[in-house]
Amino acid sequence: MSEHKIRTIFIEGPITGNFVGEKISHHMNKTDIGGHSIFLGQVRADVINGKTVSGIEYSAYTDMALEVMHKIRQDLFDKYDLTCMHIYHSLGLVKTGENSLFVFTSSKHRAPAIKSCEECVERIKKELPVWGKEIFEDQSHIWKVNN
Amino acid sequence: MSIIKVLFFGQLGEQMGSSSLEMNDVQTTDEIIELLKNKYPILRTHTYQIALDKEIINENTPVTTGQVLALLPPYAGG
Numbered sequence: 001m002s003e004h005k006i007r008t009i010f011i012e013g014p015i016t017g018n019f020v021g022e023k024i025s026h027h028m029n030k031t032d033i034g035g036h037s038i039f040l041g042q043v044r045a046d047v048i049n050g051k052t053v054s055g056i057e058y059s060a061y062t063d064m065a066l067e068v069m070h071k072i073r074q075d076l077f078d079k080y081d082l083t084c085m086h087i088y089h090s091l092g093l094v095k096t097g098e099n100s101l102f103v104f105t106s107s108k109h110r111a112p113a114i115k116s117c118e119e120c121v122e123r124i125k126k127e128l129p130v131w132g133k134e135i136f137e138d139q140s141h142i143w144k145v146n147n
Numbered sequence: 148m149s150i151i152k153v154l155f156f157g158q159l160g161e162q163m164g165s166s167s168l169e170m171n172d173v174q175t176t177d178e179i180i181e182l183l184k185n186k187y188p189i190l191r192t193h194t195y196q197i198a199l200d201k202e203i204i205n206e207n208t209p210v211t212t213g214q215v216l217a218l219l220p221p222y223a224g225g
Contacts, residue, residue, distance in 0.1 A: 041225045060224070061156055061217055064201035089224060101225045121225065129198070129217075130224030131157030143158040144223035 006070045009087045010062060014098035015040070023086060023104060033083050035110035037117035041101030043094050051136040055095040056144060061129040062091075072123045076105075079119075080112035087120065089130065148172045151179060151210050154217040162189050177207040179216055195220045 011019075020040065027033060046053045073085060083106045090100040101124065105117040125146045132144040151170045160166040173179050176199060184190045196203055198217040199210065210216070 056223075058224075059157065061154070061198070061201075061219065064198060064217065065224075067201050125225045126222070128222060128224040129156065129219050130222055131220065132223035133157075143161075143220070145221040146223050146225065 006066050008062075008066060009069055009089050010060065010065075010091045011088050012090075012092050014090055014094045015088050015100065015102045017099075019088075020099075020102055020104075023102075027084075027106060030083065030106070032108060033106045034108045035113045036104065036106045037110075037113040038105075039101070039103040039117050039121045040099045041121075042099050043096045045096040046134070048134070048136075048142065051138065051140070053096060053134045054137045055093050055098075055135050056100065057093045057133040057135060057141075058089070058091050058100060059131050059133075060089075060091060064129050065089075068127050068129065069124075072120060072127065076116045076120055080107065080116040081109075082107045082112055082116055085116065085120070087124070089124070089128070093135075149174065149210055149212045151212070152215045153179065153183065154215060156217065157220040157223075159190070159193060159195060159218050159220050162193075163187055173210060175207050175209055176204060176216060179210070183218075190218075193220060 043056050086104040088102040094100040103117055103120050105113045107113040133141045134144045135141045151173055154167050155163050170179050196219045199208055200214055
């Protein structure tokens with residue numbers, strides 16, 4: 001499939017439970033779907049050198065990130081029999097306990113939805129030009145690096 | 148004369164105190180990086196990838212006016 005348009009994935013601030021719920025509800029009229037897979041990335045209160053993380057402030061090279069995401073999306077649609085795929089990533093401050101990434105894949109059967117969701121998350125972590133400043137409770141910070 | 152815009156992201160932007168600058172009269176990406184390292188020694192101690200017009204490049208590449216070079220420290224999305 002190559003007809004997908006480049007669309008934004010970025011949301012200012014956290015991805016809320018209501019937002020996720022609405023996106024799920026939007027799929028109830030799509031009766032060819034048999035399974036969804038959802039990944040939610042959540043900000044952890046890591047303790048680093050005795051200091052506790054209170055949130056992550058995300059920034060991105062948005063123009064490049066949207067092109068990279070478009071490529072990942074195309075690759076996954078080519079590889080798996082998917083009905084649809086939605087990706088949202090936060091920018092700005094996301095506090096601990098809040099969600100910063102939402103990947104939502106749907107297909108006729110479970111396997112393509114589950115596999116593509118996992119692969120999408122792994123590729124986002126590795127390929128998307130997004131940066132995160134881990135802000136501690138005392139307002140000092142360090143820059144997070146994905147493993 | 149080539150004018151290239153250079154973007155710095157994440158900790159690079161923070162430590163350099165600016166998120167962008169322009170380089171005049173440069174011919175290649177290696178030349179730009181070498182000039183930047185001389186002017187901003189902090190770049191010698193950081194890890195980053197280089198993107199030219201939003202595509203990651205891994206070797207020296209000629210540049211022309213209007214192109215955008217970006218220095219991308221390790222990613223932390225997700």
